[in-house]
Amino acid sequence: MTQQHTITHSSSFPIHLQFVDLCYKLKTQNNNTNNGGVIQTMLRRSGGVCTANESVIQERTILNGVTGMVHPGELMAVLGPSGSGKSTLLNAIAGRLPEHYFTGKVLANGRKMSKMVLKRTGFVTQDDVLYPHLTVRETLVFCALLRLPRSLSRREKTEVADSVIAELGLSKCENTIIGNTFIRGVSGGERKRVSIAHEMLMNPSLLILDEPTSGLDSTAAHRLVSTLGGLAHQKGKTVVTSVHQPSSRVFQMFDTVLVLSEGRCIYFGKGSEAMSYFDSVGFRPSFPMNPADFLLDLANGVWQQDTTSDKDRPNIKQTLISSYNDLLAPRLKDACSDTANALKDHTFVKNHEPDKYRVCKCANSVTTWFHQFVLLTQRSLKERKHETFNPLRVFQVMAASLLAGFMWWHSDFRDIQDRLGLLFFFSIFWGVFPSFNAVFAFPQDRAVFTKERASGMYSLSSYFMSRIVGDAPMELILPTMFITITYWMCGLKPDLGAFLLTVLILLAYVLVSQGLGYTVGAIIMDAKQASTVVTVTMLAFVLTGGYYVHKVPSFMAGMKYISSTFYSYRLLIRVQYGQGRDIWYLLGCFQYRNRHASCKFIEDDIEGQLSTSSCIGILLIMFFGYRILAYLALRRIKA
DSSP states (O other): OOOOOOOOOOSSSOEEEEEEEEEEEEEEEESEEEEEEEOOOEEEEETTESSEEEEEEEEEEEEEEEEEOTTOOOEEEEEEEESSSHHHHHHHHHEEEEEGEEEOOOOOOTTTTTTTHTTTEEEEEOOOOOOOBHHHHHHHHHHHHHHHHHTTTTTHHHHHHHHHHHHHGGGGGTBBBBOOOSSSOSSSHHHHHHHHHHHHHHHHHEEEETTOOOOOOOOHHHHHHHHHHHHHHHTTOOOEEEEEEEHHHHHHOEEEEEEEEEEEEEEEEEEHHHHHHHHEEEEEEOOOOOOHHHHHHTTTTTGGGGOOOOOHHHHHHHHHHHHIIIIIHHHHHHHHHHHHHHHHHHHHTTTSSSOOOOOOOOOOSSSSHHHHHHHHHHHHHHHHHHHHOOOHHHHHHHHHHHHHHTTTTOOOOOOOOHHHHHHHHHHHHHHHHHHHHHHHHHHHHHHHHHHHHTTTSSSSHHHHHHHHHHHHHHHHHHHHHHHHHHHTTTOOOHHHHHHHHHHHHHHHHHHHHHHHHHOOOOOHOOOOHHHHHHHHHHHHHHHHHSSSOOOOOGGGGGGGOOOHHHHHHHHHHHHHHHHHHHHHHHHHTTTTGGGOOOHHHHHHTTTTTOOHHHHHHHHHHHHHHHEEEEHHHHHHHHH
């Protein structure tokens, strides 16, 4: 059993953590429908007849009376098989679960978790959520500039980032990009240390990590846990981590171990005393083995695996739980109570600031909105340039421009049908291409966005505006190159003013189409589903754009008025042929025999159903409207 620590002042704000009788139950609704290939059938007996069309509310216990404590300078490990409740426990003690979701007490220094304590708590998620194209140093410098108080200069914040890089042994890879599955970057262990460094920038007194060694080899895992042990023992921090299957070397570095089995605790105490405790209650391995492996076998109800049957496993678990409740739980609760009472009587320095470089009084007071916007825009430009100017994307646009240029090579001004086809090709390509690319923006960013918002790095509005502003210039470079090549190759109106107007209309259309992609992506938040929806939407816009069908059925006639393709196509025609009178003459529409469908389209245009200013105004409304809808959709996502 962990002995009660003597409470003393230290150079860093100490946090003594206790959690007592934590219980968490999850309600689920099951019915007889096939959900993802798994048929869940619940029968309700009514009057002696079983009916399978009734939904049933079930409660699943995730945590059941879990108690423990950890002090400054200690490294506590939470062990247990998958689904035993490790992540839920960490989220509860980190303040990431609303209090009404669970019962029990989480105490810091003998008192209820306060905002000050939560700001002194660092939480490292299981997945490394980082931008792949930024280097290690760029990642941490941007984090420092966003999270550290505005009273510090940019140079001082950068020095903090450099000190954390050195502290976590990242100096050798500081100029290497993070990378991901498809982009070669730092190693898995280094990437995990970057995630830890994210939290270490704020000099947390309590550091909580969810399975930081997952996916690492034995050596990398040992180095990482050794780093965590150094933070606890040398820096006086309280470190809590969940570990799935540690090696024997890693296990020896744990000061305290908590073992969970199906949400219940079967052991809490010193790691070095775990084997002797289980031996005392009648569970001894039949051959020398890794203590962690033995503990996990017991948590799974397996003892002497060759002879343990499925029927015996519940009995083994129940025996372990009963032994814990009889032998360890009473002493642990008494120790927690004594520690909490002692801490209540102790006066901590309220205004204590252990490090002038790393103190945050309030997440909203760290940086101004404009400062957040500038930093996020800079980061967005650094990250997005690799994606926007991807060689395949540049090749795609250049190939399309050259193909169109050769297909309509110096087309005749009087060959109206060919010219209309070219202008409509502009509308198709630059409607589908930007909207399809933009639809991935927010779904791909969701993990990073929610993580950074949860830590209070920036506001939603500053992130959204930086994304919109940062993407715009890069998204407009390729269409400008496209139209510059194609316009003169195709021999469109040889006038600089007409060329510039065509460029402006095309760029405006690109921004509107991009807004559509943002909106669909933000609403659905699933890249695959959103790309399907935006493709179908653009298909509807293209079909009602006014080139393929001039006489649209009455029940679909209204669709063209919400089609951005419809307005951009009309504007492109008017730049080349004026308000329609010139093209009417060229088509021979004044001759009775030549009153074909194109004449009807142009005739409608001449009659002034929609003026040029109306088309521009509607595109402006779409530009702002789509982005407002996307912002409102993002607001529903909780950090």
